[in-house]
Each structure stands twice: as C-alpha cells, then as structure tokens.
Amino acid sequence: MRQVLVTNQLGLHARPASQIAREAQAFAASITIAGPDQSVDAKSILDILTLSAAMGSTLEIRASGADAVQAVDRLTELFAAKFGER
Amino acid sequence: MARAIVRGISVSTGFAIGKAVFVNRRHRSELPRQTIQPALAGQEEARLRAAFAAVEAELAAARDRIPMELKEHKHILDSHLMILKDPKLAGAAARCIRELGVNAEWALEKAVAELEKVFGVLDDLYIRERLQDVRVMSDRVMAQLLGTVRELLAVEGRVIIMAHDLTPADTVALEVSKIMGFATAQGGKTSHTGIMARTLGIPALVGASDLEDAVNDGDLVIMDGVGGRILVDPDEDELAEFNELAAQFEDYQRRIYRGCQLPAETIDGYRVHVLANIELIEEVAAVLDNGGEGIGLYRTEYSYLNRTDLPQEDELADKYCDLAAIMSPRKVIFRTLDLGADKTIASFGALEEANPAMGLRAIRFCMQHPELFKTQLKAIARASAYGNVSIMFPMISGLREVRRAKAKLREAQEELRTEGKRFNQDMPIGIMIELPAAVMIANLLAEEVDFFSIGTNDLIQYSVGIDRTNPHVSYLYQPLHPAILRSIKQVVDAAHQAGIEVSLCGEVASDPFCVPILMGMQIDCISLSPQAIPGIKRIIRQARMGECKALLREVLACRTVGKINRLVRDTIFNKYPEELTFFASLLDNDDLGG
Numbered sequence: 112m113r114q115v116l117v118t119n120q121l122g123l124h125a126r127p128a129s130q131i132a133r134e135a136q137a138f139a140a141s142i143t144i145a146g147p148d149q150s151v152d153a154k155s156i157l158d159i160l161t162l163s164a165a166m167g168s169t170l171e172i173r174a175s176g177a178d179a180v181q182a183v184d185r186l187t188e189l190f191a192a193k194f195g196e197r
Numbered sequence: 198m199a200r201a202i203v204r205g206i207s208v209s210t211g212f213a214i215g216k217a218v219f220v221n222r223r224h225r226s227e228l229p230r231q232t233i234q235p236a237l238a239g240q241e242e243a244r245l246r247a248a249f250a251a252v253e254a255e256l257a258a259a260r261d262r263i264p265m266e267l268k269e270h271k272h273i274l275d276s277h278l279m280i281l282k283d284p285k286l287a288g289a290a291a292r293c294i295r296e297l298g299v300n301a302e303w304a305l306e307k308a309v310a311e312l313e314k315v316f317g318v319l320d321d322l323y324i325r326e327r328l329q330d331v332r333v334m335s336d337r338v339m340a341q342l343l344g345t346v347r348e349l350l351a352v353e354g355r356v357i358i359m360a361h362d363l364t365p366a367d368t369v370a371l372e373v374s375k376i377m378g379f380a381t382a383q384g385g386k387t388s389h390t391g392i393m394a395r396t397l398g399i400p401a402l403v404g405a406s407d408l409e410d411a412v413n414d415g416d417l418v419i420m421d422g423v424g425g426r427i428l429v430d431p432d433e434d435e436l437a438e439f440n441e442l443a444a445q446f447e448d449y450q451r452r453i454y455r456g457c458q459l460p461a462e463t464i465d466g467y468r469v470h471v472l473a474n475i476e477l478i479e480e481v482a483a484v485l486d487n488g489g490e491g492i493g494l495y496r497t498e499y500s501y502l503n504r505t506d507l508p509q510e511d512e513l514a515d516k517y518c519d520l521a522a523i524m525s526p527r528k529v530i531f532r533t534l535d536l537g538a539d540k541t542i543a544s545f546g547a548l549e550e551a552n553p554a555m556g557l558r559a560i561r562f563c564m565q566h567p568e569l570f571k572t573q574l575k576a577i578a579r580a581s582a583y584g585n586v587s588i589m590f591p592m593i594s595g596l597r598e599v600r601r602a603k604a605k606l607r608e609a610q611e612e613l614r615t616e617g618k619r620f621n622q623d624m625p626i627g628i629m630i631e632l633p634a635a636v637m638i639a640n641l642l643a644e645e646v647d648f649f650s651i652g653t654n655d656l657i658q659y660s661v662g663i664d665r666t667n668p669h670v671s672y673l674y675q676p677l678h679p680a681i682l683r684s685i686k687q688v689v690d691a692a693h694q695a696g697i698e699v700s701l702c703g704e705v706a707s708d709p710f711c712v713p714i715l716m717g718m719q720i721d722c723i724s725l726s727p728q729a730i731p732g733i734k735r736i737i738r739q740a741r742m743g744e745c746k747a748l749l750r751e752v753l754a755c756r757t758v759g760k761i762n763r764l765v766r767d768t769i770f771n772k773y774p775e776e777l778t779f780f781a782s783l784l785d786n787d788d789l790g791g
Contacts, residue, residue: 120506125327125505126276128276129275132279133279155283155284155285157283196509
C-alpha cells in the first residue's frame with residue numbers, strides 16, 4: 112500500500128486516467144486505487160474517472176499478486192511525474 | 198423531381214453527384230433483444246469480444262495515421278482505446294451475457310446503462326461528460342455487432358460520405374481519394390468536417406438534421422454545396438442540370454485559380470491585400486495555393502479544445518514558430534484566445550451564464566486567467582523571432598482593456614528576456630473592432646495600437662442585437678445595414694486619420710457583393726477563408742476604384758437596407774454576371790430587412 116498525492120493541476124481527468132489504466136493493465140497483479148469514499152479498479156479508466164480526484168487529493172494504491180510491488184512503484188511514479196504535465 | 202431535398206449548412210462549396218454511403222448513423226431500429234441458452238453463452242461472448250477487438254484494431258490503426266498537426270486527436274483516441282479495454286464496459290457486458298443469459302447487443306446496452314447511472318450522479322461536469330465518449334465507443338461496437346459497419350476500403354467507386362457525425366477518428370480512417378463529398382446530420386460551421394472537406398477541395402454539408410431519415414445507403418444523390426442542399430434520388434432533368442453546373446463550376450474554378458497568385462489590384466491601380474483566416478496550421482498549404490498573401494487571422498482556440506489539460510508554452514511556441522517560419526516573410530496575425538461563449542475549455546468548465554455571447558469571453562476571459570493568457574502571449578512573442586508576426590486582441594470595448602492587454606504582453610516579453618529567449622520587441626499590436634463601443638471610440642483606440650481588424654460577424658450581431666443562429670431573428674443579419682456600413686466607414690476613417698492599417702476579417706470579406714463597397718472605403722486588407730481568395734481576387738482585379746467609390750456614395754445615401762441590397766445586387770450582378778453564379782452571398786434574405 113502506498114499513499115500518493117494528486118499534484119497535477121487538473122486532477123485525474125481523462126488523460127491521466129487513461130495513462131494509469133494502460134500501465135496497470137500491463138501487470139498481472141490486481142490493483143486498486145482508494146479515495147476517501149470508494150476504492151476502484153486501477154485497470155479501468157471509467158472507474159478511475161468516477162473517483163473525481165481533484166488536485167490535492169490523497170489516494171492510496173494497493174496491489175496484490177505476483178508483480179504487486181512493481182505495479183505500485185510504477186503507478187506511484189506516474190503520480191510523481193504529474194502524468195507528464197508541468 | 199427528386200424524392201427528397203435535405204437542407205444543411207454548406208461548409209465547403211462545389212457539386213458532387215454520387216452514391217451515398219453511411220459510415221455511421223444513429224440507431225433507428227429497435228435493438229434485437231433475446232435471451233439465449235446457457236450453452237450458447239460462450240459463443241455470444243466470443244461475438245462480443247470480436248466486436249470490441251474489431252473496433253479496437255480500427256482505432257489503433259487510425260491513431261497511427263494521425264498527422265503530427267493533429268496531436269490533440271491522438272489523446273482523444275488514446276482515451277477511447279482505454280474505454281474499449283475497460284473491464285467496466287466490455288467485462289460488464291460479458292458478465293451480463295453469462296449471468297442474465299441475454300444476447301450481446303442487449304448485454305452491451307445494459308452495461309452502458311449501468312455506467313450512465315454511475316456517472317450521472319457525479320458532481321464534476323467534465324467527468325460526467327466523459328459518458329459521451331463511452332457512448333461513442335459503445336455505438337461503434339454495437340454497429341459491429343449489428344453488422345452495419347461499412348468497410349470503406351471495400352466500397353466500389355467514388356462515394357459521398359454521410360454520417361450522424363464525423364469524428365477525427367472517422368475521417369482519418371477514410372481513404373480520401375474515394376470521397377466526393379461529406380454530409381453530416383450534426384455539426385456546425387466550424388466543425389472538423391468542414392476543414393477536412395475544404396482541404397480536400399470537395400463539397401460538404403453539416404447540420405443536415407433530416408439526413409438520416411431521408412437518405413438510404415446506396416441512394417444516388419446530388420450534393421449542392423453552393424445552395425446547401427442534397428437532392429435524393431434525382432430525376433433525369435435534375436441530373437442533367439447539375440452535371441452541367443458541376444462542369445461549369447470546375448471550369449470557373451480553373452479560371453479563377455489561374456490568376457490567384459497575381460496581386461489584387463484594380464484596373465486603375467489600387468491594391469488591396471488579401472490574406473487568409475485559418476484555424477489549423479495544416480491549412481497553410483491551402484493559403485499559399487489559393488494566393489493568400491499572409492494570414493490575417495489565425496484563430497488560436499483549436500489547440501485548447503478537445504482536450505482536458507492546457508497546452509504548455511513550449512507546445513504552443515513549437516506550433517507558432519513553425520507557422521511564422523513557414524509563412525515568412527508573409528504576415529501572420531495571431532488573435533489571442535477567443536474562448537468563452539460557445540467555446541469552453543474542459544479544465545475551466547462551463548460558466549453558468551444566461552447569455553454567454555455577452556459574457557466572460559475572449560479578452561475578458563484571458564484577463565481573468567492571467568497565467569493562461571501569459572502562456573499564450575509568451576508563445577506568440579517567441580514566434581515573432583521567426584517571421585513577420587503580429588498579435589491582436591479580440592472583443593476590445595475600451596481603452597483600459599487595450600492598455601491592460603498590452604501591459605500583459607510587455608510582462609510576457611520581460612519574462613522571455615530574463616529567460617534568454619528571443620523575440621521581436623517591435624511586434625505590431627492590433628485589436629479587433631467587433632463591438633459597437635469600439636466603433637464609437639475608434640479614434641481613441643487608434644492611438645494605442647498599430648492596426649485594426651474589423652470583425653464583422655460579431656459587429657453585425659452586437660449592433661442589431663441578434664443572434665443569427667436564431668431563426669426567428671436571423672433575417673436581421675444584414676451586412677449592408679446602413680448602421681453597419683457607417684460603422685465600418687467610421688473605423689476605416691479613424692484608422693487612416695491615425696495613420697494605421699485597417700483590415701476586415703468577417704464573412705463580409707468573402708462576399709462579392711460587399712467587397713467593392715469595402716474597397717470604396719479604401720480598406721487596406723481583407724482576410725477570408727483560403728478557398729474564397731481566388732474568386733474575390735478576380736473580382737478586385739476587374740474592378741475600378743472610381744466605380745467602387747461611386748457605389749459607396751450611392752449606398753451611403755440610401756435609407757434602408759432593402760434599397761441598398763437591391764442597388765448593390767443590380768450593380769454588381771451587371772458587372773460580374775458569370776462570377777456570381779457560384780457565390781453564395783450574405784444578401785440572400787434581404788426582402789424582410791428593414
């Protein structure tokens with residue numbers, strides 16, 4: 112489990128959500144992203160969108176399965192890099 | 198008589214006669230809903246998976262064909278691809294087949310309905326609207342399931358493409374050499390379809406709301422891009438008539454094209470500079486081909502639309518520098534963002550305004566979002582180092598606005614200096630004159646700037662207080678209304694008194710009936726869509742300044758727009774009878790004008 116902060120200006124809109132889902136789908140592990148009210152499937156762009164996570168939200172990434180650690184690492188990197196936004 | 202006549206908005210002129218082929222249409226028939234035996238669930242699931250895979254392959258291929266200039270479209274396609282792979286859609290539909298024992302179409306419908314419920318309750322408007330993307334994707338999968346997908350590459354001969362709406366994904370998937378025209382039920386004047394069609398030089402109609410009801414796949418149709426209509430299943434006489442018209446049109450096009458690189462100079466030696474309005478950098482080829490002497494209006498909104506984040510300075514500067522360099526030494530006038538009203542950016546959401554056309558838009562919007570504005574100003578300033586670049590601010594209503602906008606530009610330039618980036622310190626600064634308030638104080642504004650550009654589309658609407666897309670009052674949209682003519686003249690005179698240039702960039706500039714009057718006022722430049730340049734240049738080259746001035750005097754003496762329109766039409770039509778057959782004029786609805 113790792114905590115991440117949404118730091119890009121627009122929050123988890125379609126482009127970051129699509130990046131997360133694409134990366135997540137490359138892992139065998141099942142990965143979830145949890146907000147304050149709900150926990151969603153990181154492999155689903157639609158699920159991620161429903162989090163409506165704005166800039167400044169704190170989320171938790173959890174994974175279980177063979178490559179769980181790598182999966183969490185990779186997704187954490189995406190958040191840290193602000194999904195390529197400045 | 199044709200079986201039906203469908204009307205639409207012409208966004209690209211010309212004629213085409215051919216077979217109609219629908220690439221997509223709104224589902225009109227009931228979906229087949231069946232329960233299935235558990236033993237057949239596996240087979241039904243496979244059919245569903247195959248449909249998803251087919252759409253995915255189509256999209257992935259389209260994505261690879263997207264040219265660099267349309268990078269924005271790539272992001273849209275990326276999200277669409279992820280939606281197709283989403284377990285919440287494909288997975289949920291498959292589960293419905295297994296658990297509820299329904300066929301694939303019904304299962305997909307249920308999965309979409311479930312998502313509609315989930316998204317419908319979200320507060321975030323932008324995210325709620327992503328549902329539209331889900332629908333676009335599920336419609337395509339549904340078409341696969343129903344077997345209503347057209348393999349365009351397999352289509353025999355040349356066709357007229359019809360659709361409910363054409364998305365960038367659809368258009369890049371088409372093989373352009375087979376297309377003679379486009380028609381869509383949805384869409385407006387600025388839709389992607391129009392840009393595409395004008396680039397290809399084929400006719401296009403959008404907003405033809407009856408299209409899907411009136412036209413069947415395979416119907417023979419005549420597309421009249423001059424009159425804005427489609428004749429479905431025409432008779433022999435109509436075919437003969439339009440064959441003849443199409444031939445004349447081609448001949449006329451060839452003739453005007455021949456002289457389009459010559460300067461727009463009247464017989465008695467008065468020169469008008471003819472520039473082009475563009476929205477996409479890829480239109481530059483059309484500008485040069487059609488004899489455009491520069492870009493009089495680069496609408497910069499496109500890079501901000503159809504995406505969820507904001508373009509950064511480097512991204513914009515890349516694009517702007519390219520444009521400046523390609524056009525150099527020809528002029529490029531960048532109009533700063535005219536967002537707000539009908540064009541909003543996702544990241545700012547839509548404001549709840551009762552009357553957005555009079556709301557927070559254009560320069561007002563930019564002033565409220567100084568960071569957004571500065572990013573663009575810096576990018577434009579950077580482009581000024583690469584060519585003949587000018588900048589202009591839209592929707593200026595008073596002196597203070599101009600001064601504040603100029604101060605913002607200076608700030609942006611200072612930052613560039615600190616960062617060691619090059620720019621032209623003397624980049625000309627202009628403003629759009631499109632509000633009656635700006636007309637009234639044009640002499641004061643002229644002291645602040647290097648040039649004026651009169652935006653007649655908005656000026657007319659704000660002057661007579663109408664929205665011309667409102668059919669109840671659109672008859673009042675009259676470019677030659679005495680008030681409009683006096684306004685334009687006042688602005689031109691104020692500019693010349695102050696010794697600055699004045700140009701005009703509304704649709705009036707491409708209207709053959711209006712241009713001679715503008716010339717009589719001694720307008721310096723006109724800026725119009727690239728495709729209209731050859732025809733207008735030819736009209737200018739056959740004119741005499743003396744005649745234009747005489748016409749202007751006569752027109753200014755008239756008291757009603759009806760009288761002006763009749764006078765202008767008779768005068769111009771007598772002078773250029775054959776030229777005018779293929780021009781659609783703004784003066785067409787003058788009979789009701791006051």
